[in-house]
Amino acid sequence: MDSETAAKRIFAAIRAIPRGEVAGYGEVARRAGLPGRARLVARLLGENEDPKLPWHRVLRSDGRIAFPEGSKGWREQSQRLRAEGVKVENGRVRGQRAAPTVDEQIWGPAD
DNA sequence: GTTCTGACTGCGA
DNA sequence: GTCGCAGCCAGAA
Numbered sequence: 001m002d003s004e005t006a007a008k009r010i011f012a013a014i015r016a017i018p019r020g021e022v023a024g025y026g027e028v029a030r031r032a033g034l035p036g037r038a039r040l041v042a043r044l045l046g047e048n049e050d051p052k053l054p055w056h057r058v059l060r061s062d063g064r065i066a067f068p069e070g071s072k073g074w075r076e077q078s079q080r081l082r083a084e085g086v087k088v089e090n091g092r093v094r095g096q097r098a099a100p101t102v103d104e105q106i107w108g109p110a111d
Numbered sequence: 112g113t114t115c116t117g118a119c120t121g122c123g124a
Numbered sequence: 125g126t127c128g129c130a131g132c133c134a135g136a137a
Contacts, residue, residue, distance in 0.1 A: 066118035
């Protein structure tokens with residue numbers, strides 16, 4: 001598929017993340033039909049300007065924010081997550097995880 | 112064409 | 125829990 005379509009799918013997958021929940025880069029990429037393109041997701045988020053896009057719900061596989069602590073994006077993401085009811089401690093997300101085990105739980109059993 | 116860099120991931124110590 | 129290393133893909137120089 002074209003990179004444009006890939007980006008479109010990725011954005012759709014991110015928008016599909018329910019409020020108060022989080023997902024990992026790898027998860028988003030996989031759900032978008034682009035397994036192994038976690039880095040592409042990160043890149044797109046960096047270029048993205050859509051305020052409607054819940055990019056702050058995208059975390060690393062560790063369940064932590066991808067930014068270094070103290071960064072502007074780091075603060076913004078952690079603050080937004082807390083505003084949605086997600087507990088964030090020192091850059092780590094509590095209560096939820098970006099593990100693939102919850103994929104059907106947040107995405108649904110079927111497409 | 113090659114080389115670097117990166118909001119990544121998984122595994123082992 | 126943390127740290128280091130190798131593998132990985134995509135875009136920019």
